[in-house]
Amino acid sequence: xxxPKRSRFRKQFKGRIHGVAKGGSDLNFGTYGLKSIEPERxxxxxxxxxxxxxxxHMKRQGRVWIRIFPDLPxxxxxxxxxxxxxxxxxxxxxxxxKPGRIMFEIDGVAxxxxxxxxxxxxxxxxxxxxxxxxEDW
Numbered sequence: 001x002x003x004p005k006r007s008r009f010r011k012q013f014k015g016r017i018h019g020v021a022k023g024g025s026d027l028n029f030g031t032y033g034l035k036s037i038e039p040e041r042x043x044x045x046x047x048x049x050x051x052x053x054x055x056x057h058m059k060r061q062g063r064v065w066i067r068i069f070p071d072l073p074x075x076x077x078x079x080x081x082x083x084x085x086x087x088x089x090x091x092x093x094x095x096x097x098k099p100g101r102i103m104f105e106i107d108g109v110a111x112x113x114x115x116x117x118x119x120x121x122x123x124x125x126x127x128x129x130x131x132x133x134x135e136d137w
Contacts, residue, residue: 001044002070003093011075011087017041021100029065030105032114033132040127041094042103044070050121054104057117062108070095097127 017039027033047066054064070093077088097103104121106114115131122129 001048001093002066003044004069004071007071007073010073011090012073015096017096017098019098021098024067024102025100027102027105027132027134028067030063030107031134032106032111032118033067033102033134034104034118034122035130035132036097036101036103036125036127037099037130038128039096039098041072041074042068042070042097042125042127043074044093044095046125047095047103050104050124053124054106054117054121057120058106058109058113062106062114065105067102067105068095068097072096102132103129 021036025035047068047070051064051066058064072094073090074092074094075088076091103125104118106117109117111133118129118131122131
């Protein structure tokens with residue numbers, strides 16, 4: 001699963017996801033892409049599950065680009081632990097996804113295979129998505 005090799009700080013504040021994606025909202029690599037249309041945190045496990053569903057449906061033809069990276073450490077305290085005693089340890093890594101962000105791009109497969117693969121990948125993600133197509137070919 002994806003996670004940073006090293007980070008400057010071990011734990012981060014929760015924060016909020018405001019506004020729309022400032023960058024990464026256009027197709028740069030592939031012909032078909034999966035674009036988010038709502039803000040949410042996507043975990044490394046969800047990204048990996050979506051990638052597996054996508055590559056399996058494509059039967060490992062074509063090429064897949066993952067345009068998001070989980071660089072946000074999410075902490076949690078163990079169950080049945082009283083309040084206080086500091087912040088919990090890092091539980092998993094996540095990525096803040098804003099509306100308009102391209103999450104996956106694919107190329108080198110037919111349109112029907114690409115659409116079905118992206119649909120299967122979108123089912124694994126906690127955000128509402130839209131399939132986008134590059135029109136300048």
